[in-house]
Amino acid sequence: MTTTESAPAAAPRTFIGKASNYLEERSGISVAVKEFGRKVFPDHWSFMLGEVALYSFVVLVLSGTFLTLFFQPSMAEVEYHGSYAPLSGMHMSAAYASTLHISFEVRGGLLMRQVHHWAALMFVAAAGLHMLRIFFTGAFRKPRELNWVVGFTLFVLGMAAGFTGYSLPDDLLSGNGLRIIDGVLKAIPIVGTWLSFLMFGGEFPGSVIISRLYMAHIMLIPALIIAMIGLHLLMVVLHKHTQYPGPGRTNNNVVGYPLLPVYAGKAGGFFFIVFGVLVAIGSLVTINPIWAYGPYDPSPVSAGTQPDWYIGPVDGALRLVPPHIESVIFGWTFSWNILIPSLIFGIVLISVAIYPFVEAWVTGDRREHHVLDRPRNAPTRTAIGAALMTAYSVMWAAASGDLMATHFHVDVFLVTHVLQVLLFVGPVVAYFITKRICLGLQKKDREIVLHGIESGEIVRLASGEYVEVHKPIDEYERWRLVDFTSYAPIERTHPNADGKITFGSRMRAALSRWFYEDRISPVKPSELTSGHEQPESLPDN
Amino acid sequence: MKRTAKKTGRRSPLASVALLGIGLLFTGGAYVVVSQTANATSASASASASTASDLVDEGQKLFSANCATCHGTSLEGTGSGPSLVGVGAAAVSFQVGTGRMPMANQGAQAPAKAVQFTDEQISALAAYVAANGGGPEIPDESLLQGNGDAAHGAELFRTNCAMCHNVSGAGGALTEGKYAPALNTVTPQHIYEAMVTGPQNMPVFSDTNLTSTDKQDIITYLLYVRENASPGGIDLGNLGPVAEGLFLWIFGLGIIVAFTVWLASKSN
Ligand code: HEM
Numbered sequence: 121m122t123t124t125e126s127a128p129a130a131a132p133r134t135f136i137g138k139a140s141n142y143l144e145e146r147s148g149i150s151v152a153v154k155e156f157g158r159k160v161f162p163d164h165w166s167f168m169l170g171e172v173a174l175y176s177f178v179v180l181v182l183s184g185t186f187l188t189l190f191f192q193p194s195m196a197e198v199e200y201h202g203s204y205a206p207l208s209g210m211h212m213s214a215a216y217a218s219t220l221h222i223s224f225e226v227r228g229g230l231l232m233r234q235v236h237h238w239a240a241l242m243f244v245a246a247a248g249l250h251m252l253r254i255f256f257t258g259a260f261r262k263p264r265e266l267n268w269v270v271g272f273t274l275f276v277l278g279m280a281a282g283f284t285g286y287s288l289p290d291d292l293l294s295g296n297g298l299r300i301i302d303g304v305l306k307a308i309p310i311v312g313t314w315l316s317f318l319m320f321g322g323e324f325p326g327s328v329i330i331s332r333l334y335m336a337h338i339m340l341i342p343a344l345i346i347a348m349i350g351l352h353l354l355m356v357v358l359h360k361h362t363q364y365p366g367p368g369r370t371n372n373n374v375v376g377y378p379l380l381p382v383y384a385g386k387a388g389g390f391f392f393i394v395f396g397v398l399v400a401i402g403s404l405v406t407i408n409p410i411w412a413y414g415p416y417d418p419s420p421v422s423a424g425t426q427p428d429w430y431i432g433p434v435d436g437a438l439r440l441v442p443p444h445i446e447s448v449i450f451g452w453t454f455s456w457n458i459l460i461p462s463l464i465f466g467i468v469l470i471s472v473a474i475y476p477f478v479e480a481w482v483t484g485d486r487r488e489h490h491v492l493d494r495p496r497n498a499p500t501r502t503a504i505g506a507a508l509m510t511a512y513s514v515m516w517a518a519a520s521g522d523l524m525a526t527h528f529h530v531d532v533f534l535v536t537h538v539l540q541v542l543l544f545v546g547p548v549v550a551y552f553i554t555k556r557i558c559l560g561l562q563k564k565d566r567e568i569v570l571h572g573i574e575s576g577e578i579v580r581l582a583s584g585e586y587v588e589v590h591k592p593i594d595e596y597e598r599w600r601l602v603d604f605t606s607y608a609p610i611e612r613t614h615p616n617a618d619g620k621i622t623f624g625s626r627m628r629a630a631l632s633r634w635f636y637e638d639r640i641s642p643v644k645p646s647e648l649t650s651g652h653e654q655p656e657s658l659p660d661n
Numbered sequence: 662m663k664r665t666a667k668k669t670g671r672r673s674p675l676a677s678v679a680l681l682g683i684g685l686l687f688t689g690g691a692y693v694v695v696s697q698t699a700n701a702t703s704a705s706a707s708a709s710a711s712t713a714s715d716l717v718d719e720g721q722k723l724f725s726a727n728c729a730t731c732h733g734t735s736l737e738g739t740g741s742g743p744s745l746v747g748v749g750a751a752a753v754s755f756q757v758g759t760g761r762m763p764m765a766n767q768g769a770q771a772p773a774k775a776v777q778f779t780d781e782q783i784s785a786l787a788a789y790v791a792a793n794g795g796g797p798e799i800p801d802e803s804l805l806q807g808n809g810d811a812a813h814g815a816e817l818f819r820t821n822c823a824m825c826h827n828v829s830g831a832g833g834a835l836t837e838g839k840y841a842p843a844l845n846t847v848t849p850q851h852i853y854e855a856m857v858t859g860p861q862n863m864p865v866f867s868d869t870n871l872t873s874t875d876k877q878d879i880i881t882y883l884l885y886v887r888e889n890a891s892p893g894g895i896d897l898g899n900l901g902p903v904a905e906g907l908f909l910w911i912f913g914l915g916i917i918v919a920f921t922v923w924l925a926s927k928s929n
Pocket residue numbers: 177180181183184185187188191219222233234236237240241243244278279281282283284285286287288289337338342407408410
């Protein structure tokens with residue numbers, strides 16, 4: 121950075137100067153540094169969640185690379201003679217034996233395994249939280265719809281990476297998980313069995329699945345993730361960052377700090393914080409104690425078998441569906457008890473992926489948005505989000521129904537039935553409650569803007585009347601509260617060229633009414649002046 | 662007297678603490694408090710029971726005072742408890758020694774609770790039940806030392822017990838409110854007795870299923886797991902991925918979010 125375009129005139133003398141001059145003359149990098157270095161990032165804690173996911177991924181690559189040095193992705197049978205006594209002499213796959221070797225004999229190996237696994241949980245969790253932030257603030261709106269899809273793909277890839285990695289050690293718990301995947305595959309009508317044989321290279325569990333998963337886990341999926349992260353960040357730079365409403369923040373600017381040096385410094389420091397937290401957790405808290413689970417063997421199944429949290433909802437959906445719903449059509453068996461949960465989960469995922477397009481279509485909103493919505497100012501969207509979150513959480517909770525039963529001393533069937541009902545009732549209730557809360561908060565904001573904040577000070581007027589003094593809020597705060605647009609529903613359905621009103625446009629009008637019907641408009645300047653009169657008519661005290 | 666003590670105890674936990682405290686002060690030992698609730702008349706008798714037949718007699722007395730209402734005066738069983746003919750000394754030792762018997766209230770499963778009898782009283786009850794129908798005996802001390810083959814025990818545990826008790830012995834849910842308990846505090850003797858008697862919903866593992874050496878190995882494994890803390894650090898109750906996920910969301914992400922708030926606020 122010490123170099124500029126006119127640098128050649130005065131040759132740099134310091135080492136850094138010389139080095140950067142060397143680089144500049146061969147790559148013209150200063151253009152890029154300038155372009156990126158001047159990118160402005162606004163400050164808000166919720167804007168750092170994506171970064172957490174990114175840094176967790178870096179930790180995953182670092183610790184994962186260490187693991188590859190010792191891990192053997194092979195299902196060849198070996199006899200264990202390592203240092204973990206309760207397994208000595210047991211027959212197991214080389215994959216399991218090498219994971220034990222990493223855990224007990226490789227210096228720092230157990231730490232690396234635990235850091236890797238905790239980072240995997242963190243990666244998906246941070247990405248999920250980041251997605252929620254994007255959703256509830258409406259950051260996915262034009263022009264960022266495609267980046268939402270890229271982010272969504274990253275989340276799904278994260279789940280895939282996690283699942284393939286979780287299966288690698290070939291222990292009893294992950295083997296049970298694979299067995300479920302095998303069952304889901306086989307439930308696919310007509311081709312299911314062939315698919316399962318294709319994936320496992322024969323009858324489950326076969327002898328190739330670990331090496332195939334390994335290929336996907338350390339090469340295919342990470343490569344896709346890296347490509348997607350590149351695309352994702354590129355789009356962030358192109359679109360510029362969104363910002364929360366606030367004084368001076370408009371659709372045409374970004375208020376914040378330049379990437380270089382302020383933001384880069386902060387981000388660099390933050391990487392080490394994330395890394396440090398992950399290593400601290402990895403060194404203090406056990407995760408996936410595969411030695412306690414034993415090697416995979418198709419016969420034993422343990423009580424309380426569950427997958428990692430991000431696969432939990434799939435497992436939960438399988439647990440919630442009533443048993444025995446199957447039908448035989450033309451000699452093919454259709455296992456609805458497996459197909460329906462898989463379908464439901466698929467539908468939830470797909471509706472998340474296409475949500476920005478659906479909302480844009482329903483609302484007819486084609487403007488660009490760079491200023492975020494406060495969740496309360498988009499009540500219907502916020503309510504939809506709350507409903508989806510509720511459905512997801514119920515499925516997630518169902519994956520641990522047995523633990524709830526033993527820990528709260530209730531019948532496991534009761535837990536299941538309650539969750540079955542909640543799966544349908546919960547989202548509806550969440551929708552209405554959330555919407556009411558949002559509207560209530562909007563009303564409150566309106567009150568505050570128009571009449572100021574209640575000061576708790578009671579004043580007696582000359583006429584003998586008592587009133588409470590409302591302090592007007594400052595302009596900065598007011599900006600935050602009034603800077604949003606409230607849309608009216610698309611009322612008219614336009615006839616098309618043939619003079620007909622199509623079903624599509626009718627439906628759209630209906631959906632738009634549903635989306636925007638209940639709304640509270642922001643305070644207009646004209647209202648504001650009349651609202652101000654009230655406190656001004658009070659006597660000075 | 663037994664009645665009222667129980668009632669106040671139920672009404673307020675503080676009252677029972679106070680009672681216990683007073684009891685300890687005035688009588689000089691928890692022994693008295695415990696045996697008082699169980700059976701006030703038995704304390705003096707048990708000390709003198711020395712010969713085998715004395716033991717059986719003593720057991721019979723205890724039995725008719727505490728168990729006969731449910732199990733019948735001659736072990737034949739009643740509407741509120743099964744027959745105990747042939748269940749053996751091991752069953753009594755397990756049921757009474759873990760506090761499951763005498764059963765307090767009808768539920769899905771008699772839970773383990775504070776033990777209500779002394780060791781001598783339990784042996785007396787066991788001797789009485791064994792004398793009237795035989796059955797599995799109290800295991801030999803040599804099988805309970807945890808000196809068998811842990812690896813073999815672990816394998817047996819995974820194939821025979823993990824489906825109910827969970828691979829790491831953390832326990833699990835069964836149907837209709839029943840559950841297989843966690844195994845991290847049970848004594849070796851009770852583990853052995855549970856296997857030979859199959860309490861409630863647990864199957865009986867007779868010597869043809871699992872030889873006494875097999876049982877010894879299983880105990881060895883369970884003791885190994887108990888005595889050796891997880892090499893990875895805090896074990897989160899050995900509850901598996903659900904506990905790990907909750908930990909990550911609450912503590913892991915919680916700490917990180919706290920840091921983001923801190924970083925974002927510093928610049929203002
Ligand atoms: C990109 C570089 C990565 C490499 C080189 C890598 C490598 C490995 C290896 C060798 C294992 C062996 C199992 C073991 O020793 O415990 C493993 C396990 C695992 N990986 Fe990765 N991985 C990478 C990325 C990821 C990502 C992106 C995720 C998830 C989001 C992930 C999640 C896991 C999980 C959950 C395990 C199981 C670990 C355990 O059982 O303790 N990995 N990985």
